[in-house]
Amino acid sequence: MEKFIPVVVIKELAETDRILTALKNNNIHCAEITFRTACAAEAIAYAAQHYPDMKIGAGTVINAAQCETALAAGATFIVSPGLSPAVAEICNARGIPYYPGCVTPTEIMAALELGITTVKFFPANIYGGLKALKALSAPFPQVKFIPTGGVDRSNIDEFLAFDKVSAIGGSFFVKEALEKMEADK
Ligand code: 3PG
Secondary structure, three states: OOOEEEEEOOOOHHHHHHHHHHHHHOOOOEEEEEOOOOOHHHHHHHHHHHOOOOEEEEEOOOOHHHHHHHHHHOOOOEEOOOOOHHHHHHHHHHOOOEEOEOOOHHHHHHHHHOOOOEEEEOOOOOOOHHHHHHHHHOOOOOOEEEEEOOOOOOOHHHHHOOOOEOOEEEOHHHHHHHHHHHHOO
């Protein structure tokens, strides 16, 4: 799996090239395109077709219908802010990685029961950050985390240094990449 998962919000389809090119130029070959805007599915389909060398996934997938739409558009991984057993079931059946948001022991146990061992830890800063991840890793040594939400340059390294962190998610990757692209003009 990719180490950095940019959380991408595409307001208009026309922005897709600019954002994905900026990420690629910044050596990030992955994008979690979120279902927070009307053109999310279209943007995923466009990205999957025009950026075959990037891992294009769908984020903010909160129900089975959105999951089906995302997969039909070509998403190769699915992320949710919480855990949806219906989404997990679809992803399991299709062999698609699913990263549900889990921050409590009960949520992590529910994920494990669905065969999921890598979860999104969201919002990471609000739910205790690295300290919480370390505490949760004691009873769940088999679980890997993707801290997301409030992660940025100031704290990314401390998360990355913990071996139970398999990747980092965040919108700051997009912000950084776009800023760099502007500065390089
Ligand atoms: C998400 O849905 O993963 C978050 O909006 C990302 O949080 P961030 O903007 O703090 O990175």
